[in-house]
Protein backbone atom coordinates (compact mmCIF):
# COMPACT_ATOMS: atom_id res chain seq x y z
CA UNK A 285 0.00 0.00 0.00
CA UNK A 286 1.23 3.47 -0.72
CA UNK A 287 0.07 6.79 0.60
CA UNK A 288 -1.74 8.86 -2.03
CA UNK A 289 -2.54 11.96 0.02
CA UNK A 290 -4.25 13.09 3.20
CA UNK A 291 -8.05 12.94 3.35
CA UNK A 292 -8.06 16.69 3.96
CA UNK A 293 -6.30 17.20 0.60
CA UNK A 294 -9.51 16.11 -1.17
CA UNK A 295 -11.96 18.96 -1.72
CA UNK A 296 -15.47 17.51 -1.13
CA UNK A 297 -16.84 19.98 -3.69
CA UNK A 298 -14.47 19.24 -6.55
CA UNK A 299 -12.29 16.15 -5.86
CA UNK A 300 -8.57 15.70 -6.32
CA UNK A 301 -6.42 14.50 -9.20
CA UNK A 302 -3.11 12.74 -8.64
CA UNK A 303 -0.23 11.42 -10.68
CA UNK A 304 1.49 8.41 -9.13
CA UNK A 305 4.81 7.44 -10.64
CA UNK A 306 5.50 3.74 -10.57
CA UNK A 307 8.39 1.76 -12.07
CA UNK A 308 7.58 2.25 -15.74
CA UNK A 309 4.45 4.35 -16.10
CA UNK A 310 2.70 7.23 -14.46
CA UNK A 311 -0.78 6.48 -13.17
CA UNK A 312 -3.35 9.23 -13.12
CA UNK A 313 -5.96 8.95 -10.40
CA UNK A 314 -8.91 10.93 -9.12
CA UNK A 315 -10.30 10.90 -5.60
CA UNK A 316 -13.64 12.07 -4.27
CA UNK A 317 -15.37 12.17 -0.92
CA UNK A 318 -19.01 11.17 -0.93
CA UNK A 319 -21.16 9.91 1.95
CA UNK A 320 -18.12 10.07 4.21
CA UNK A 321 -16.22 7.63 1.99
CA UNK A 322 -13.14 8.19 -0.14
CA UNK A 323 -13.78 6.94 -3.69
CA UNK A 324 -10.89 6.38 -6.09
CA UNK A 325 -10.74 5.86 -9.84
CA UNK A 326 -8.23 6.05 -12.64
CA UNK A 327 -8.59 9.50 -14.18
CA UNK A 328 -9.65 8.28 -17.58
CA UNK A 329 -13.04 8.61 -19.24
CA UNK A 330 -14.17 5.31 -20.81
CA UNK A 331 -15.44 7.22 -23.85
CA UNK A 332 -12.12 8.44 -25.26
CA UNK A 333 -9.66 7.86 -22.43
CA UNK A 334 -9.32 11.55 -21.66
CA UNK A 335 -8.72 13.08 -18.23
CA UNK A 336 -11.90 13.91 -16.32
CA UNK A 337 -10.69 17.13 -14.70
CA UNK A 338 -10.85 20.47 -16.51
CA UNK A 339 -8.11 22.06 -14.36
CA UNK A 340 -5.89 20.78 -11.53
CA UNK A 341 -8.14 19.30 -8.83
CA UNK A 342 -11.22 20.61 -10.63
CA UNK A 343 -13.93 18.11 -11.55
CA UNK A 344 -17.54 18.82 -12.44
CA UNK A 345 -20.04 17.31 -10.00
CA UNK A 346 -23.72 17.79 -10.86
CA UNK A 347 -26.50 18.41 -8.37
CA UNK A 348 -26.94 14.63 -7.90
CA UNK A 349 -23.25 14.29 -7.04
CA UNK A 350 -22.47 12.60 -10.35
CA UNK A 351 -19.14 13.21 -12.04
CA UNK A 352 -19.53 14.89 -15.44
CA UNK A 353 -16.85 14.51 -18.09
CA UNK A 354 -15.85 17.98 -19.35
CA UNK A 355 -15.28 16.73 -22.91
CA UNK A 356 -18.61 15.29 -24.07
CA UNK A 357 -20.75 15.38 -20.92
CA UNK A 358 -20.88 11.74 -19.87
CA UNK A 359 -22.24 11.41 -16.29
CA UNK A 360 -20.93 8.86 -13.78
CA UNK A 361 -22.33 7.67 -10.46
CA UNK A 362 -19.43 7.76 -8.02
CA UNK A 363 -20.86 4.95 -5.86
CA UNK A 364 -20.04 2.38 -8.55
CA UNK A 365 -18.52 4.33 -11.45
CA UNK A 366 -21.24 3.53 -13.97
CA UNK A 367 -21.94 5.97 -16.77
CA UNK A 368 -25.62 6.92 -16.53
CA UNK A 369 -25.81 9.26 -19.52
CA UNK A 370 -23.74 10.36 -22.48
CA UNK A 371 -21.75 8.71 -25.26
CA UNK A 372 -20.43 5.83 -23.12
CA UNK A 373 -23.64 5.09 -21.18
CA UNK A 374 -23.43 1.72 -19.41
CA UNK A 375 -19.63 1.64 -19.24
CA UNK A 376 -17.67 2.07 -16.02
CA UNK A 377 -14.85 4.16 -14.65
CA UNK A 378 -11.99 1.95 -13.51
CA UNK A 379 -12.07 2.04 -9.73
CA UNK A 380 -9.10 2.07 -7.38
CA UNK A 381 -9.67 0.51 -3.98
CA UNK A 382 -8.65 2.90 -1.24
CA UNK A 383 -8.17 2.62 2.48
CA UNK A 384 -8.13 5.48 4.97
CA UNK A 385 -5.75 5.14 7.88
CA UNK A 386 -4.67 7.85 10.30
CA UNK A 387 -6.12 10.53 8.02
CA UNK A 388 -4.18 9.27 5.01
CA UNK A 389 -5.55 7.72 1.83
CA UNK A 390 -3.75 4.54 0.80
CA UNK A 391 -4.06 2.32 -2.26
CA UNK A 392 -2.38 -0.83 -3.47
CA UNK A 393 -1.06 0.43 -6.81
Ligand code: FES
Pocket residue numbers: 329330331332333334353354355356357358370371372
Ligand atom coordinates in the same frame (compact mmCIF):
# COMPACT_ATOMS: atom_id res chain seq x y z
S1 FES B 1 -14.09 11.79 -23.34
FE1 FES B 1 -15.50 11.77 -21.66
S2 FES B 1 -17.46 11.88 -22.61
FE2 FES B 1 -16.05 11.87 -24.26
